[in-house]
Amino acid sequence: MKFLCTSTVLATLLSSSTCVAFTPPKSPLQSSTQARLATKLSSTLVEDVDTIATRSTQQLTEEQQLQSYISQSNTEAPLDQKSYLDDGFVFGLNGSGLERPKGKVASVVVEGDDVVTTPQQLGFVSATFAGHGLLAANAIHTLFSQTDGNIGVTALTSIATIVASWIAADFGSGVLHWSVDNYGNGRTPIMGNIIAAFQGHHSAPWTITYRGFSNNVWKLCIPFGVPTVAAITYLAGPANPMVSLFFAVFCATEILSQEFHKWSHMTKKEVPGWVNTMQDLGISIGRVPHAQHHIAPYDGRYCIVSGLCNETLDQSGFFRWMEHRVYEMNGVEANSWKLDPELRTMQDLGISIGRVPHAQHHIAPYDGRYCIVSGFCNDTVDQSGFFRWMEHRVYEMNGVEANSWKLDPELRARTLRGEYQLPE
Secondary structure, eight states, rough: OOHHHHHHHHHHOTTTTSSSOOOOSSSOOOHHHHHHOOOOOBBOOSOOOHHHTTSSSGOOOOHHHHHHHHHHHHHHHHOOOOTTTTTTTTTTTTSSSBBBBSOOOOOOOOOTTTSSSHHHHHHHHHHHHHHHHHHHHHHHHHHHHHHTTTTHHHHHHHHHHHHHHHHHHHHHHHHHHHHHHHHHTTTSSTTTTHHHHHHTTTSGGGGGGGHHHHHHGGGGTTTTHHHHHHHHHHHTTOOOHHHHHHHHHHHHHHHHHHHHHHHTOOOOSOOOOHHHHHHTTTTSSSHHHHHGGTTTTTTSSOOSOTTTTTHHHHHHHHHHHHHHHHHHHHOOOHHHHHGGGGGSSSGGGGOOOOOHHHHHGGSSTOOSOOOSSSSSSHHHHHTTTTTHHHHHHHHHOOOOHHHHHHHHHHHHHHHHHSSOOOOO
C-alpha cells in the first residue's frame, strides 16, 4: 500500500504539466508528424562551402584554411543522405541528412521520437525513481542497523557517499557524453537512440527545451535503471550498503543530468528561480560553461551534471588520450577528429605545447607562458613568480630592465617592490 501511494505521488510530481520542479516545454509542442514534415536540419559543423571557396587561400587564417579543406573535401563526398541509423549521421558533414531550420523550431532526428510526454514515459520514469529511492533508503537503513542505531555516523557516512556519488556522476556524464557524441549510431544495441539523440542535438540544440521532464530523461532510464542498481546491490552483498547507496544516487543523477542539460539551454526567465541558484552554486551545469561545448569540433566540456570535472579533464587531454586508445584498438576515429584533424596530434595529448595554452603567451606584456615543449611547467612557474624573481635579480646585477617591464610599468613597480619573491 505504501509503495502504491509512493508511486502515485511520484507520478504526480514528475508530470511536466503539474510540477514546476522539472520545467515544462517552452511553448505548445509540435506533433511528431509536423516535426518530420518540417524543413530538415542542416549540419552546423562546418561553415558554408561556397562562402569559404570564394576567399583567397592566402587571406585565410590557419583555422579557416582547415575548415575550407574539410568543406571542400565534403563536396566530393557521395550525396546519399544518411539516417540516424548510420555512422557519420551528424558528424559525417555533407550528406548527413540534416538541414538547419530557420528559427528555433523543435525538431527530432530519431524516427518515432516526439517531444510530447506519453503516459508510458511518465510511468517508466516514475517507477525508475521510485525504485532508486527504495534501494537508497534500504541502504541507509541497513547502515543504521550496522552502526547499532548511531544516527550521527549513519548521517555523515550517507552524506559523504551521496556527495562522492554526485561528483562521480559528473565525471560519468562526461564519459557518457563523449562516447555517444563520438562513436556509434542509431543501430548500436541498447544505446542507439541515445547516441542518435545526442549527436542530433548539435544541429538543433534548442529542441531539448521543448521536452517535458519524463520525455527528456526516459531514454537514460534504460542503462541507468533499477535493474542496474539492483544487480550492483546484489553483487555487493548486504555487508556493503554504501555501495548500493552510491550507485542508486549515481544512476539517478545520470538520468537527471539530461534535465540539468536542458536547463543550461534555457534562459533565466524560463526556469524556476531555484534552478538559477543551483547553476550559480555549481550544483548543476551552467549556461555559459555548457555553451562552450557547442563550438565545433565539440571536443570538450562534456560533463553535464555540475561541470565540476570539465576543466581538469579538458586540460589534461583525457578525452584525446581515450580517443587514441580507441583508435589503437579498432581503428575507429572519433567524430571530433573528422571536424578537426589536428586533434589527432600530440598537442592534444600534452606531449607538445597546444595552441590555446601558447596563445596566452602572445598577450602583452608577454610576461608568462614561456615553456614551449609541453607547457607542463607553465602554471607552476607563472604562479610562483619565478620569472619576476629572475628579472629582479638581473636588474640588481646590471640595471637592465626586462622588456615586459617596458610594456607594463606596473609589472616593473610590483617586481621592484618585492611582490615576486621566491622562498629563501
